[in-house]
Amino acid sequence: MKDLGDLKYFLGIEVSRSKIGILLNQRKYALEFISESGLNPAATPSEPNKKFTTVEYDELLGNIYDVICKDVTAYQRLIGRLLYFTTTRPDISFAVQLLSQFMLKPKVSHWETGLRLVRYIKGCPGQGILLCSTPST
Incomplete structure (x- = not known):
């Protein structure tokens, strides 16, 4: 068994220690x-207040403006990549969970919202979870 020192990275998650706690x-x-x-x-x-619908619902209503994505695998x-971010970014968890419901037949509006999440992450890439070393009172 070897002592590799303090933990810095684990499964792509950066671990930073300070007097306040672990980030x-x-x-x-x-x-x-x-x-x-x-x-x-x-x-x-x-x-805010963005409504997402399925392809089947749009067909019932006759909505032809929000078309199906051409590249479902993209x-x-x-x-999938956004789901991995939810490990340390609970602020995007709700939006990613909502978008993951449309994995089989995504529409262009779903794709655009996914790209908006990428833009949001770009605004604050180092945000994470702080595990405080002192108990809160």
Whole structure:
């Protein structure tokens, strides 16, 4: 058995120690992820009061404006990568969970919201979870 020193990275999660506590983030993964996109940052994970519907629901109502994504595997890959971010980013958990419900037949509006999440991550790539060393009172 070897002592490898203090933990710095584990499964892509960066571990930083200080007097306050331990910070867990995925900054390196976030920077690699957003470097591929070239999108501008967004202030919020998703648009407020945005309603998502299924393809079947739109067919019943006759909505022809929100079409199905042509590349379903790209959408699934995007959501998979965003799901990995929810490990240290609970602020995007709700939006990612909502988008993951449309993995089989995503629409263009779902894809655009997924890209908005990438833009949101770009605005604060080092955000993570702080595990305080002192108990809160």
